[in-house]
Structures are given as C-alpha cells and as structure tokens.
Amino acid sequence: MSPDLLRLDLLVPLLVYCALLWWVGRGLSWTAWLATAVVTIVLIVGVLLVERGWR
Incomplete structure (x- = not known):
C-alpha cells in the first residue's frame, strides 16, 4: 500500500x-x-483542484 494513502x-x-x-x-x-453528500464531495474536489493548480 502506498504511504500516500495513509496520510493522517x-x-x-x-x-x-x-x-x-x-x-x-x-x-x-x-x-x-x-444530495448533501454529493454537494459536499463536489465542493471538496473543487477546493482540491484549485489548491493543486488544476493538475
């Protein structure tokens, strides 16, 4: 298992x-x-994309 998967x-x-x-x-x-779960996950993915520079 990759160490990246176990990051706290x-x-x-x-x-x-x-x-x-x-x-x-x-x-x-x-x-x-x-619907709440989907909206929250979409927001998390959006934040991650912006944070990582759209890579």
Missing part, C-alpha cells in the same frame, strides 16, 4: 466528515442525505 492529514478530515454527515443526516430522508 487526509484520513482524519475524511473520518470527521463521515461522522458529521452521519450526525447531521440522522433526521434527513435518504434523498436529502445523498
């Missing part, structure tokens, strides 16, 4: 995001929960 600066925010999404999504329907 990527793993910890992902785990926190999953926990927060679970906590916020407890009262949401499945479609609202899925």
Whole structure:
C-alpha cells in the first residue's frame, strides 16, 4: 500500500466528515442525505483542484 494513502492529514478530515454527515443526516430522508453528500464531495474536489493548480 502506498504511504500516500495513509496520510493522517487526509484520513482524519475524511473520518470527521463521515461522522458529521452521519450526525447531521440522522433526521434527513435518504434523498436529502445523498444530495448533501454529493454537494459536499463536489465542493471538496473543487477546493482540491484549485489548491493543486488544476493538475
């Protein structure tokens, strides 16, 4: 396994995001929960693309 996959600066925010999404999504329907997850992932990817210079 590549050492890049085990970097804590990527793993910890992902785990926190999953926990927060679970906590916020407890009262949401499945479609609202899925839409929230998709929008958040798109925002994360957008930030990463801008941060890394569109590579």
